[in-house]
């Protein structure tokens with residue numbers, strides 16, 4: 001592979017993990033805003049705040065200076081949470097070279113605009129090829145060396161194949177896809193269903209309940225995703241069904257964790273206060289409901305999760321409400 005220089009922005013669990021994967025293939029610089037994180041990565045090859053116990057590759061270099069990471073980069077990878085994404089992209093704009101592809105790792109929507117991260121990239125950096133890397137990819141498992149598969153989605157079939165080589169490794173299988181909208185929305189929307197599943201698990205629901213929520217949840221996120229321009233088959237793939245399974249069943253998922261704590265009757269502010277990491281579904285839920293309304297798509301599970309997150313319903317009431325709704329044909333919402 002041609003030696004590309006890659007900049008990964010965001011020193012959290014996923015930015016650090018993806019930078020570690022890229023370091024196996026080519027030169028990579030990780031930009032983190034936190035000076036202690038940068039110092040620890042460069043001196044001890046660890047990021048103990050976000051990936052405790054994990055050893056990072058020796059050749060992974062971190063910096064506090066965004067210019068140092070971005071100005072010579074052939075590819076920029078954004079691992080910044082959705083509500084801070086645009087601001088960081090504004091700084092990227094000062095330093096990025098023309099036509100450099102920008103890949104989003106982020107699984108959220110901008111709250112006040114409802115925009116996907118690749119739409120924000122196109123707005124802030126017009127002309128740069130955009131893409132997403134997504135799929136069932138829990139950071140800690142990948143750092144522990146367990147096998148996983150993801151998808152890189154870009155419109156251009158030649159660039160996407162080149163970038164597939166940047167991320168893939170023996171234990172991280174990367175497939176290509178040209179459906180950016182479907183792949184990106186799969187990652188965003190499954191987070192809300194994972195909160196719903198967590199709410200059930202926190203109340204002691206059984207495996208049948210979890211399976212029903214995952215299946216009906218997949219149906220509703222597919223309806224919205226297709227209405228917004230995604231391909232139905234994308235939602236049966238790694239970015240849809242695959243990520244739903246990982247996030248809705250793993251004890252590592254932050255979104256499912258939020259749901260479990262809500263299911264136990266705890267207060268949302270208290271739950272978020274205790275967490276050091278982001279739970280994108282909790283942030284993006286109002287934007288998702290606004291899109292469901294705009295596209296006229298019924299999303300009963302997401303709607304109930306949204307009401308609980310907003311403090312307008314308790315998890316136990318929402319759960320009972322879901323079960324009370326009259327069931328129609330399996331192909332219909334509800």
Ligand SMILES: NC(=O)C1=CN([C@@H]2O[C@H](COP(=O)(O)OP(=O)(O)OC[C@H]3O[C@@H](n4cnc5c(N)ncnc54)[C@H](OP(=O)(O)O)[C@@H]3O)[C@@H](O)[C@H]2O)C=CC1
Pocket residue numbers: 010011012013014015016032033034050079080081082084087088105106107108137138139140276277278280
């Ligand atoms: N973790 C995972 O397994 C996966 C996560 N994702 C997605 O990746 C995205 C990032 O998540 P993840 O890494 O897990 O999040 P974490 O909560 O682990 O880390 C968030 C990181 O973002 C940094 N950050 C926040 N705001 C800014 C800002 N304004 N400028 C610079 N840095 C900022 C934080 O820096 P600081 O420490 O200084 O606060 C921190 O390094 C999310 O959208 C998530 O859904 C996707 C696949 C897997």
Ligand SMILES: O=C(CO)COP(=O)(O)O
Pocket residue numbers: 107135136137138139191194243246247252253254255256278279280
């Ligand atoms: O997206 C993820 C796994 O694919 C991570 O999920 P959480 O953000 O819920 O931890």
